[in-house]
Amino acid sequence: MRAMKKGLMTVLGVALVGSQLVACSNTSDQNKPAATQDAQKPAATQAAAKPVEITWWNFPNFQTLDGEVGKYEKQIIAAFNEKHPEIKVNLEMITFDGGPQKLNVAISSNTAPDVIYDAPGRIIDWGKKKLLAPLNDIIPADIKNDIAPAFWKQSTVGDQIVMYPLNTGPFMMAVNKTVFEKIGALDLLPLSRPDRTWTVAEYEKALNAVKEKAPEIIPTGFFAKSTAGDQGTRAYLANLGVSRFLTEDNSKVAINTENAGKALDWVVKATKDKISVAGAASLAAADVNDLFLQGKLAFTLNYSPVLKAQNVANKKVQFDDVLLPFPTLDGSKPKLEPFLGGLAIFNNGNADKIAASKKFIDFVVNDPVWGKKNIIQTGGLSARTSITGLYNDPEYKYADLARQFITDPPTIADGYAEIRTFWFPELQRALTGGATGKEALDAFAAKANDAIAKAKAQNQK
Template structure:
């Protein structure tokens, strides 16, 4: 099976995809006719030093970096230009993809043997590709210094067994966000837990804040929810898990744990909150991006799928002026929340061409570790470093809180066997509850049955 799958990756085409928010064809073809440089820097991983002959690779990128001058992909082109100053023998073709359409384009590309050489993404997809033998292991480019400077939890999200398939770069805990300006205008700032260092709060305190918005700012929707597509699923599952003081999966990720009585009651409350106009209407047909758009338009007081990374990327997307502030999810009893980490990193598709694989690793190493561009790139993502030794990058209260909130980080379910299938069952069950087709408990129990079967099948397939 491994040989057959690697054979499928032997023909790697260059698919011309559109950039996010702009017309198709915005592709960078940065190149240089100069002779390859003779780089003898011993600090560079040995595995990346094999790409000395002219080689061409394709980099597909979600908008992982903040747009420069409002142009999606412009910053990535600057990365490539700087990379080519040190590696003129490697031509990098950049293709920007969107979070909305990108996943399906990737599926089509993989199925048609036109996958990119390198990609910046997250564990949810990368680890699934790794389990399917579609990626090249990156162990040979991870030095002992890097290995020891990144927490074991992040390496678990980046690996399948002992093989590292994602080079982790940036992180931030996923949280909620609140339009602080709305609460200032209605004189209800005291209802937010901003005077507490940890900003933790209870379900009852959260509901009081929602009711204040409904009463004093009738043109603003108190809070949001969504269930249209898989994107942003971490927001809804963390919201429910914390409201119900539950976990999404159990400790060893071998079974679903979200179908508790408390989590079911929380889902029932969300359904009722929609009827009571405390939560956005039509959530069953809204995607995560739709809800965040309402937040950026100033029409929503709370949004569920946020982080320091998204806060930075959304600066240019705000339709009105307001201050967005990070908050942890409220818990039923005010206990410490469990926050899933956003984790961004890069992976290399195994297309059977060792020169392309080596060149792709060189690009990753430059993006993550170049003495100048490594830090610059990290800041441009708007995220925190995965490395324990790199802190205090931002002189901003919200970033300082995001760094503090890393203490609440829990393991992400993305490393579970069968996760790619597990997530497909989540939103349909939420939709059933939202549209009155099931109670909260019925929906969560149905999800658990389907997800547990997917986990069992995935484990069996790996034996």
């Protein structure tokens, strides 16, 4: 525990892009993890078990019921207690704005929750600091083989699984289809193509059509105020410039190419030409998405099936929001980062709490009734390859198809928590005229590469 406490005192926080849930299917009792088999025993059998109390901290990953934050989560706990009345689960809802810092404080003061539902950006960092309990023993072979290797890379540190993958989906752009219908320019969108891929030239033509025919609408957005939503900007620039953010082995930065530099220059010029939002250096991802939900923005950069579902209640005007991949310079296939939500357990030194937490996680993910129900409540796709067709919606069918474009995200890189803090300051420099696109990306690469090297050396100790 000394090493554990030392690790807890040194954790650094990072911002999150919101993340999500879940995977499930019926499996034979022989292949199910022990927690699942225990959960299926009658409540009377479980009543004699040793009472345990655990704490679950959750970001608002599920859509609310009746507008009440946490109401759905309480229903999960009630259903879990029908099978495990001996385990009391204390729920605490945290926000995407203040939650990360609250977690940092809890970890540094040795008061971390038992269970957290989060994303790889933080969870892998905690795992590398040996703050989490391994989950290998509750994931049977049939489930492990049903989840793509790319997702396991985001859930594993060494040979230890530290996050149970739950729900997923590709991060993409979204377009206000209603705007293009009103201006008679729907043919400028790649919606007639099954994979919806398109070029930067086609994208620019669509932006200029909005500027000309709907001057009250901002054609597209960009943002550089904070780390939240950074996957939107890095994927945008990487695809516009037909580049990668990091090398395939995540050992160094790859986005400081000539083409990516020109892509950032294009964003700066687009702002001056009034086809991209003004003041991007002082806008956050949430600000840009709010403009989109107000019907004031034709394209937004940081979207996903989950956000599409969650935003139904947040639209200020009614319009049809449609998912699109990022355009590429030459029309090649885009590279989309996946969001991935999952559950992890902090190793707080209590074996009974860890065992109880594993039973709770297993219920959330694999219960025959609540597993799929939980996925749908997040608006995401299942992390399990075999679980599809959860929604009768063409946009979800497209999101399933767009899985083919998913690439490894940089969240698993050594030093990711520090890497992302260097990204937006350099974007701001370019947007405010302090550097060319290439100069800004080179400066970012120098700082990020140093952070990667230092973190890798530290993690190897």
